[in-house]
Amino acid sequence: MLRVENLNKDLINFSLKDISFYLPKGYIMGLIGVNACGKSSLIKTIINIYHKDSGKVYIDGLSMDEDERKAKNMMGIVLDENYYEPGLCAEDNAKLFGKYFDHYSHDLFLKYCNRFNVDIKKKLKKLSKGQQMKFQIAFALSHDAKVFLFDEPTANLDQAFRQEFMEIMQDLIADGERSILIATHQTDTLDQIADYITLMHKGKIVLSM
Numbered sequence: 550m551l552r553v554e555n556l557n558k559d560l561i562n563f564s565l566k567d568i569s570f571y572l573p574k575g576y577i578m579g580l581i582g583v584n585a586c587g588k589s590s591l592i593k594t595i596i597n598i599y600h601k602d603s604g605k606v607y608i609d610g611l612s613m614d615e616d617e618r619k620a621k622n623m624m625g626i627v628l629d630e631n632y633y634e635p636g637l638c639a640e641d642n643a644k645l646f647g648k649y650f651d652h653y654s655h656d657l658f659l660k661y662c663n664r665f666n667v668d669i670k671k672k673l674k675k676l677s678k679g680q681q682m683k684f685q686i687a688f689a690l691s692h693d694a695k696v697f698l699f700d701e702p703t704a705n706l707d708q709a710f711r712q713e714f715m716e717i718m719q720d721l722i723a724d725g726e727r728s729i730l731i732a733t734h735q736t737d738t739l740d741q742i743a744d745y746i747t748l749m750h751k752g753k754i755v756l757s758m
Contacts, residue, residue, distance in 0.1 A: 550574040550728040551595075551696050556604030558594045563752060565591055568604070570747050570757040572696075575725035577718060578757075579739035580732040582749035588732040589629055591749070592700050596626060608696055622651055625694030627685040629701045635674035639667055639684045643691070650692035661687035665710075678705040686714070690721075697721065699731040703738070711735075715742050 556568040565587055572578045580588050593599045595606050597613060606613040608620040633642045639662065647653035662669050665683040673681060682705055689697060697718075703711040719742060721727050733739065739746065747757040 550609055551730060552605075552607040553595065554605040554607075556591075556594060556606065557602045558590070558599055559602055560590060560599065563587065563590065565594060565601075565752045568754055570754060572728050572730055572745065574609075574695075574728055575722050576744040577722060577729045577731065577742050578745040578747055579736070579743035580730055580747050580749065581734070581736060581739065582755075584734070586749040587752040588749055589700050590752075592628070592698050592730070592732060596621070596624065596698065598632075622649075622692075623695040625689035625692070625697040627682070627689050627697075627699045627702045629704070631673065631681050631685075633673055633685075636672060638670050638672050639676065640669040642673060642684070643669075643688050646688065647692065652693035654691055654693075658687055658691035661690050679707075679710075682706060683710075690717070695727050697727065697729040697731075699729065699733075701733055702731065703733070703735065711738060718742055 551572040554569050556565060558565040568591060582588055590599065594601050597617060608623050611620040613620050634645065637645065643655065643658045647655060665687055667680055667683050667687060673684065676684065682702060686702060703714055715738060718729055722729060745757065748755045
């Protein structure tokens, strides 16, 4: 479902070096490593926020070089930074960015926001870090994505929501049609749900198993 081949990217004072791994359909992969090992940089390079220097990325067989729009249409993305419009409310952000996804459901977005207690009428910049993350999760779940990339999705959230989030992830892959890559330092979470572990160190993959 997600295949990364020989990916390289030079950043300021840091490099991703010859990254290769494969996440099959229907599984959860935990991406782990100490702070500044490259987890966030890798996810941002996979989705083309950072343009890779070389290598290939495939989403369900679609090349991010040749079919980026179609590939991104299949992706649900939650990042450690807010890339949405801070001056718009959560609901207006969802309506704006939902236009880029063929299967976006505003009703489903509202359902998750209600479940997560997100104030959809408040400007994004006025929401707490935890509420902003819940907004991102609600949006990622609202457009029938097949591959989910989560970067520290529960870092600013309480234990009760972390448990709820784990249950949501397990539900997502239950039909065997979706896959999840989750970057986190909370390895206790991964102990319960991850099928694969990929360990990064200084911009390299040390193991993926």
